[in-house]
Amino acid sequence: MAETVTCVRCGQTRESAGRVLPPPFGDEIARSVCSVCWAEWLQQQIRVINHYGLRPALKEDREKLYDITREYFGLPQESAKKS
Numbered sequence: 071m072a073e074t075v076t077c078v079r080c081g082q083t084r085e086s087a088g089r090v091l092p093p094p095f096g097d098e099i100a101r102s103v104c105s106v107c108w109a110e111w112l113q114q115q116i117r118v119i120n121h122y123g124l125r126p127a128l129k130e131d132r133e134k135l136y137d138i139t140r141e142y143f144g145l146p147q148e149s150a151k152k153s
């Protein structure tokens with residue numbers, strides 16, 4: 071059986087999104103976000119990538135996408151260095 075988390079977005083205790091991204095951010099997602107909200111984010115993410123013209127293969131764009139992901143889930147921003 072998959073691990074359960076109390077999701078930061080919906081507040082419900084559900085199955086974890088699991089290891090969907092590389093660590094360390096992936097670990098944070100795995101213990102903070104449920105699989106339902108992650109699936110919703112994946113739909114939203116497509117629009118975000120198109121909107122900003124992001125190329126997730128590039129480190130810089132990937133970091134921007136992670137920042138937007140944090141914002142979406144209300145996770146603390148890691149990169150306070152950028153302003």
Ligand SMILES: [Zn+2]
Nearest residue numbers: 077080104107
């Ligand atoms: Zn959730």
